[in-house]
Amino acid sequence: MIYLISGGSGSGKSKFAEDEALKYNGRKLYIATMENKSSSAKERILKHRNMRQGKGFETLEKEKYFKDINLSAYEIVLLECLPNLTANHIYGGGNINMLYDDVEYLLQKAENLIIVTNDISSCALHYDEEVYKYIKILNQLACSIAERADKVIEVTAGIPIYHKGVK
Amino acid sequence: MELIIGGAYNSKLNFALKYYNLKQEDFQNGAECNLNDAFNKKGIYNLHLLIRRFIISGINDYNKIIEKILLSNTEIIICTEVGNGVVPLDRIDNQMREYVGRILSIISEKSTRVIRIYYGIPSVIKGMDI
Numbered sequence: 028m029i030y031l032i033s034g035g036s037g038s039g040k041s042k043f044a045e046d047e048a049l050k051y052n053g054r055k056l057y058i059a060t061m062e063n064k065s066s067s068a069k070e071r072i073l074k075h076r077n078m079r080q081g082k083g084f085e086t087l088e089k090e091k092y093f094k095d096i097n098l099s100a101y102e103i104v105l106l107e108c109l110p111n112l113t114a115n116h117i118y119g120g121g122n123i124n125m126l127y128d129d130v131e132y133l134l135q136k137a138e139n140l141i142i143v144t145n146d147i148s149s150c151a152l153h154y155d156e157e158v159y160k161y162i163k164i165l166n167q168l169a170c171s172i173a174e175r176a177d178k179v180i181e182v183t184a185g186i187p188i189y190h191k192g193v194k
Numbered sequence: 195m196e197l198i199i200g201g202a203y204n205s206k207l208n209f210a211l212k213y214y215n216l217k218q219e220d221f222q223n224g225a226e227c228n229l230n231d232a233f234n235k236k237g238i239y240n241l242h243l244l245i246r247r248f249i250i251s252g253i254n255d256y257n258k259i260i261e262k263i264l265l266s267n268t269e270i271i272i273c274t275e276v277g278n279g280v281v282p283l284d285r286i287d288n289q290m291r292e293y294v295g296r297i298l299s300i301i302s303e304k305s306t307r308v309i310r311i312y313y314g315i316p317s318v319i320k321g322m323d324i
Contacts, residue, residue, distance in 0.1 A: 033312075033313070146201060148200075148202040148274075149277065149278040149279065150278060151276035151279055151288070151291035152284075152287055153286070153287045159202075163202075165203075166203035166204060166313070167205075169313050170205045170313045172313075173312075173313035173315060174314060179313060190313070191315050
């Protein structure tokens with residue numbers, strides 16, 4: 028089963044994704060892609076760690092390059108999150124092909140996979156070209172995942188809206 | 195008339211090309227078309243950018259843009275939703291944001307069907323299901 032879960036900032040998408048993962052009884056891997064150097068990142072990481080506490084996830088902090096992760100022991104893999112992974116690749120020494128390779132690896136090797144992304148596409152600010160490039164790369168990737176996903180879910184105010192698949 | 199909305203880069207145009215079995219040439223691109231020819235094809239995409247260009251060209255009443263659309267033979271209108279972010283400081287961005295919202299509200303009233311696209315997946319939010 029492949030899930031794509033999206034929503035705005037603070038929409039409850041992460042909690043919803045974790046709750047979906049908890050429906051699986053086997054080992055659960057949580058791949059955290061956020062860079063862990065800045066203080067604001069450290070704060071968010073701590074918040075998410077507390078939220079996951081006691082839920083039985085094994086956490087792997089990895090910004091990119093997933094090919095050496097052995098996923099065979101896990102029943103469910105949760106990737107948090109696609110915007111970070113995308114930024115880590117296009118601004119952190121990777122490239123678009125490697126980004127797609129990382130996602131492809133998860134899609135193929137994970138028994139069940141939840142990918143969390145963030146909807147940043149409905150704002151009127153006239154950004155720099157560089158920002159549009161980023162949104163375009165991120166959303167084209169998300170569209171390609173959505174095509175292959177069994178469930179595509181938008182979370183808003185904590186409530187899931189199923190665009191593909193059913194509850 | 196049918197209206198297709200959704201966030202940026204959600205595959206709205208791709209959906210329309212497949213669903214209506216049309217070619218890209220059947221659509222005017224609001225980002226770059228001649229302002230006088232904007233609604234002379236079967237469809238238009240990037241309506242939000244066309245609205246921005248109309249504002250820059252001096253149009254200061256969104257009803258004038260609505261009138262242009264309704265007097266034309268354009269059947270399919272594709273527009274990015276831009277109203278969910280922070281209020282832009284830039285006057286043009288700010289005005290576009292409001293115009294897009296107002297114009298889409300009227301166009302949706304006049305449309306037989308409104309489809310919202312989410313990562314390439316359609317939801318019919320008005321009219322007959324697909």
